Amino acid sequence: MTEPAITPELVQQHNLTPEEFEKIKGVLGREPSYTELGIFSVMWSEHCSYKNTRPLLKTFPTKSPRILVGAGEENAGIVDIGDGLAIAFKIESHNHPSAVEPFQGAATGVGGIIRDIFTMGARPVCAVNSLRFGPIEAGGNSAHNRRLFAGVVSGIAHYGNCFGIPTIAGEVYFDPSYEGNPLVNAFCLGVLRHEQIARGAAKGAGNPVFYVGPATGRDGLAGAAFASRDLTEETASKQRGAVQVGDPFMEKLVCEACLELLATDAVAGIQDMGAAGLTCSTCETAARAGTGIEIELSLVPQRAPDMTPYEIMLSESQERMLIIVRAGREDEVKRIFDKWDLPWARIGQVTDTGRMIVKHHGAVVADIPAKKLADEAPVYQRESSQPAYLKAVREFSLASVPVSGDPVADLRQLMAWPDLASKNWVYRQYDHTVRDGSVVCPGSDAAVIRLKADSLPPGKADGAVVEKCIALTVDCNAAYVYLDPYEGAKIAVAEAARNLACAGAVPLGTTDNLNFANPHNPESFWQLKESVRGLAEACRFFNAPVTGGNCSLYNQSPNGPIDPTPTVAMVGLIEKPEHITTQWFKDEGDAVILLGGAIDGQDPMRGLGGSAWLQCVRRMKTGAPPRCDLETERGLHNALRGFIACGLIKSAHDCSEGGLAAALAESCISRQIARNTPRLIGAQVDLSFAAGESTRLDALLFGEAQSRVIISVAPHDAVKVVERAKILGLSAAKIGVVGGGELTIKAGAWEGKWPLAELHDLWWNAIARAMDL
Amino acid sequence: MKAKIIVTPKKAVLDPQGKTVQNALEQMGYKGIGAVHVGKYLEIELPGAEAEIWRKPIDEACLRILSNPVIEDYRFVIE
């Protein structure tokens, strides 16, 4: 079989520049073979090498006393949670495949991130996701967007539910910028003891290299390179073969078998075969250990006939793992993988040459220095320039926005707006209770899971397991980031930390998914640079280091680039189960308190810049977004946690999209007891103290000033809480009382009343109604 | 040689998939169609060329595992 000749066209088709090709020749000391060209093209793609973003990513804070495995070291970061236990977590994207085949694209995205967790030796215990699509309400391309939305959700459900992991939190947004380029960011978290941490390093020359999992086929060929290109009609149709098909049943078996194998101590190194499959796993494990690796492709289990070396190396068939076994312990692999009826094959060994050598029927088809391939991809400092559209955004004045004529109708409209409405249409398709660990399910600010003995992988471990409560959230208001990338990204982190605080948790660490457009476009790159600056500053400030994450660039379609979307997933620790707090009002008579200021007088847009109200009711996406003062924000979180620890807080809900009015409404209507059975409880609120002559009512009700939380406390605790908050330097005011069948908000002479049943129906059923179209 | 097996839901069993597909076809403009039933098609590759010796085993397999007689009907050809 002859391989194609290397021509400039072929190099270009592989998404490599002439300069990169020269660099490859420099590394090899000769021209590459066709297979080697393929290998370099995936390893040096943006998706695998981060060549456009590495300098920026280096600015993230990545250390803290709790970090056991940091960003960039391995497949996922690991954080200590005390008592010898640790958590591994990460977020990753599968955007382009989901645009082409939403069900499988999303499903395999979930599969990939689950593997990244158990390859670290952790038992996966929960999943989270962040999704973005074009608008789903009638009109324009909405039918297509609905199809993608439904496909993605059912793909995630299919994979996560069958694997047996609760999908416990998430966010969903709809915006025209995502038409043609949906975003699917999938997160997974796993648990392990410190001593169970497994590494993806090919240690020990002479150790055998095993392949475990289903046979390799032609699926996903060059998926990594596909992710590193703009999505056009042409690239989409050529890539129809690029979408991998996932088998969650197989993944569950592979996961259990790998965890069992890891418990035997027979494993020297382990890595999943994800993007760039066999190529990435072999070269990265060798590079990490400073060793070499040699594999014989005819020994790789194959399910398609006559596969070429190129195809075998680049295939992204799912659910496969590479395991470096300690010499002499090969029988453990056989015993365990036979028990689970899983295919396995010894395909090579670790060497001390530092080279990755790939043979096919004895003939060498690739011979590459492993470290140079894995670690020495070119690094680019892209040009950046401030986007032209920002001028108009900054000059936009609130005076040009007509004051709301009917705030009562506005709130109804907002609550029924898919971006704000209840996401139960989505999460009721996800199993969110499997594993007996879901303490706070989807529907509150942050999800909370409890970790217990069976959350751990099997091991020789003895001794009682101290139970832990972990809170999770994923956030990004991309409209804010579009309107001010630095501030918007800062707010994404601040909001995540705020959501954790509302649940009673302290942040432990962050994982980020940077979804941006073409980095060769200076304006897009500027958005990326500024977002990273905001993320880095805020993560450092909240002591929530970045433990790892994912970059997804080239997110643009013929319609244009997506809004810059740096998705932030944050994990926190709750000291005691008694501290776990939810967002809905609890009892008639409780006092409603606003922590934080009612209006930000320093903000010329009064919190309406980039707000849900401006987008949904006035149909404008402009204006400088609200500012977040990190000191004030941190003071708020600390105070809130302190009150929670004293047992003073009955509910806590942060103010974000839709401002005070939406936060109050959600506190009244978001408690769901069972199917068709919400527990609605009203509130009488008076904001007159903040309603001055010059105060716009719509800004007061719907402005999205930062650093605010609505809490409810027992009536006799109200005065004490407000006083203590003020002593701590926070603005605080009792604004109302819980009770009744309506939400009423007074502001000076104005009063708005919303019967709860109607508000709940609008909010609860909005997405189901849109999907029935 | 292959056994080509078609498994369909029994008429009495509610077939929401079938109903959904029927609605979709009608909405797309295929007027006047009747009910739609969604089933399964299985192909089993068989050695040799003697269809007759496989008839009974395939029938038994259909009854035992490939279909659930409580809710499904089946038919097959071997060719």
Added chain:
Amino acid sequence: MNFAVLQFPASNCDQDALHVVRNVLGQSGRFVWHKENSLAGMDAVIIPGGFSYGDYLRTGAIARFSPIMQAVREFAAKGGPVLGVCNGFQILCEAGLLPGALIRNRSLQFRCEPVFLKTATRQSPFTHKIPDAQILRLPIAHGEGCYFADDATLDQLAREDRILWQYSDAGGQLTEAANPNGSLRNIAGLCNQARNVAGLMPHPERASEAILGSADGRLIFESLLSWLQTQAAKAA
């Protein structure tokens, strides 16, 4: 008492069931792998939920042929109690140990939410300790939970008082709105003629501790435990 929790490839509620047996009920229990063929020494069998064999072909269709199922059959024939939850219920129906079948939810979507259950009879090892008139709140999580059987079977079930739980509203009314999957007669769970084998789609093992939102599921396990203890006392 010794509880066996069966494990098929990709059962994924097995750990939850064992957790409840050991840590909530304080009983002894172990996993029994599908390739084993004995239940010697076991007092009760739980067939947990999950996606055994990926739910490929039909949910439960392949699991029912596992070697362990012969032992389950014999165990049940001798009067041993068997409780199938979710996928376990599906396996019992496919194996013919319970009548009817579970098909795809009417909505065609997977459904995970807490539901209310009315206990239709207290004349069974699985329900006798559930207080009169108490409506249970248990989570469901399934894509194929719609119970189907022909009219003759449904009438027989009713006549023989073998329907154990039905989907209801908070007040115990068997409404259509309360039915999450289209199950005929709102049937959520039932038992065999000898009343020792039961299956239900909702997950009692996910509602046995208050921290998880509801401890109503515990009543089902305690009914079973109490029945076992009574049987053991009689035998002594």
